[in-house]
Amino acid sequence: MSKHTFSIGGVHPHDSKISRECAIEKLPLAPTVYIQLSQHIGAPAKPVVAVGDKVKVGQVIAEPGGFVSAFIHSSVSGTVKSIAPRADLAGNPQMCIEIAVEGDDWADGIDTSDTLITDIPEDNKAIIEKIRLGGVVGLGGATFPTHVKLSPPPGSKCDRVIINGCECEPYLTSDFRTLLEKGEQVVVGAAILRQVMGNVPCTIAIEENKPEAIAHINEVIGKLGYKGIDVMPMKMRYPQGGEKQLIDAVMHRQVGSGALPISVGAVVQNVATALAVYDAVQKNKPIVDNSVTVTGECFPRQANLLVRVGTPLRYIIDYLGGVPENAVKVISGGPMMGRAVANLDAATLKGTGALLFLTAEQTLRAPETNCIRCGKCADACPMGLEPFLLNRLAKADKLEDLEKNAVQDCIECGCCLYSCPAHIPLLDNIRMAKGAVLGAIRARAAAKK
Numbered sequence: 001m002s003k004h005t006f007s008i009g010g011v012h013p014h015d016s017k018i019s020r021e022c023a024i025e026k027l028p029l030a031p032t033v034y035i036q037l038s039q040h041i042g043a044p045a046k047p048v049v050a051v052g053d054k055v056k057v058g059q060v061i062a063e064p065g066g067f068v069s070a071f072i073h074s075s076v077s078g079t080v081k082s083i084a085p086r087a088d089l090a091g092n093p094q095m096c097i098e099i100a101v102e103g104d105d106w107a108d109g110i111d112t113s114d115t116l117i118t119d120i121p122e123d124n125k126a127i128i129e130k131i132r133l134g135g136v137v138g139l140g141g142a143t144f145p146t147h148v149k150l151s152p153p154p155g156s157k158c159d160r161v162i163i164n165g166c167e168c169e170p171y172l173t174s175d176f177r178t179l180l181e182k183g184e185q186v187v188v189g190a191a192i193l194r195q196v197m198g199n200v201p202c203t204i205a206i207e208e209n210k211p212e213a214i215a216h217i218n219e220v221i222g223k224l225g226y227k228g229i230d231v232m233p234m235k236m237r238y239p240q241g242g243e244k245q246l247i248d249a250v251m252h253r254q255v256g257s258g259a260l261p262i263s264v265g266a267v268v269q270n271v272a273t274a275l276a277v278y279d280a281v282q283k284n285k286p287i288v289d290n291s292v293t294v295t296g297e298c299f300p301r302q303a304n305l306l307v308r309v310g311t312p313l314r315y316i317i318d319y320l321g322g323v324p325e326n327a328v329k330v331i332s333g334g335p336m337m338g339r340a341v342a343n344l345d346a347a348t349l350k351g352t353g354a355l356l357f358l359t360a361e362q363t364l365r366a367p368e369t370n371c372i373r374c375g376k377c378a379d380a381c382p383m384g385l386e387p388f389l390l391n392r393l394a395k396a397d398k399l400e401d402l403e404k405n406a407v408q409d410c411i412e413c414g415c416c417l418y419s420c421p422a423h424i425p426l427l428d429n430i431r432m433a434k435g436a437v438l439g440a441i442r443a444r445a446a447a448k449k
């Protein structure tokens with residue numbers, strides 16, 4: 001088997017993919033959805049509907065609020081009930097469009113059939129416009145608007161498109177199921193992406209613990225006859241699916257501090273994003289739903305659900321049997337990079353990929369002790385940072401020194417925390433410090449204007 005992997009740091013958590021056999025099933029429509037206006041990186045979208053309006057599935061309900069922003073579409077048909085702040089997953093107020101569901105009427109021009117369309121339009125500008133109009137954002141976690149990523153700044157050149165099918169976070173299986181069940185659409189999406197970037201080679205990177213997906217995608221590529229797309233089996237290692245780590249593993253190129261992947265000729269898109277690109281370009285279908293893994297040893301029924309954007313978490317959980325009595329924590333995402341859910345009445349976003357339930361035993365952290373300067377956190381850091389130092393600077397609130405020591409490069413992977421024998425909450429402290437440094441950088445930039 002392959003040894004393709006990144007060159008520094010990383011850890012080997014148990015993969016715990018207990019929902020891997022669960023085929024994607026459609027979640028019945030919730031009675032009401034709450035569609036957040038800020039669910040991508042960049043400016044929040046601006047509503048273009050009013051209370052009382054009737055909307056259809058796939059209809060634009062909010063338009064981009066800036067260059068880096070995205071269209072938002074109704075995920076249901078029904079009536080707009082309110083446009084008002086509502087608590088998000090973290091409990092913070094976010095503007096949402098509330099829609100009461102009445103049937104399932106789709107907007108005109110959207111192809112909802114299962115017919116696979118393999119002929120790719122020739123006009124790359126028109127393709128990018130369709131991706132923009134489809135509200136496509138990176139679904140691997142970053143939610144960066146895809147049309148912006150596909151329009152590199154003048155002077156930069158893409159040498160390779162990488163489709164990230166690693167799904168290296170423990171427990172998550174929605175990308176795996178997408179590769180198995182929508183492999184044709186993902187490969188057409190990959191072919192579209194490589195064409196848009198100048199007919200460059202495209203690598204679909206899949207970790208070795210998904211041999212069925214590797215075999216299936218190889219078969220699909222052969223069947224569809226696309227040239228320039230290959231599958232690269234990757235070593236199982238976390239965070240193999242990190243953008244910079246994947247570029248290192250596939251292209252042996254290092255993205256510098258603060259630089260973008262395009263600076264070394266790479267464009268990375270996740271499997272679910274490739275599917276969304278296929279939908280937007282070939283079927284005229286915007287992002288109105290996404291696959292969500294619902295899992296955890298204590299959870300009554302493991303599942304991969306196709307969920308309409310804006311569905312309340314409580315509705316999903318109740319459909320699967322309710323919150324187990326012994327669950328004390330719900331995480332949106334995986335155990336390494338996910339965020340604790342503070343509000344089960346919050347609704348899903350385009351980028352919601354998983355809900356993970358944990359017991360008290362699984363969340364119990366051993367008491368923090370003093371740093372013994374073992375260096376294990378630095379050995380594990382895939383970004384070459386010194387987490388023990390960043391932690392010390394964070395505690396002393398030394399923002400300038402944190403910036404000098406590249407705290408902004410931290411990808412919040414949690415490898416340092418995972419490795420620390422003193423159980424120091426390195427990730428929590430560094431994440432907070434990163435936010436403070438970002439605030440200081442923004443304030444500096446604003447003062448210069």
Ligand code: SF4
Pocket residue numbers: 377380381382383384385386387409410411412413414415416417426427430
């Ligand atoms: S969370 Fe940040 S500091 Fe810790 S290992 Fe990951 S990249 Fe390094």
Ligand code: SF4
Pocket residue numbers: 370371372373374375376377378387388419420421422423424426
């Ligand atoms: S792993 Fe923990 S104990 Fe070891 S150097 Fe890092 S912070 Fe200190």
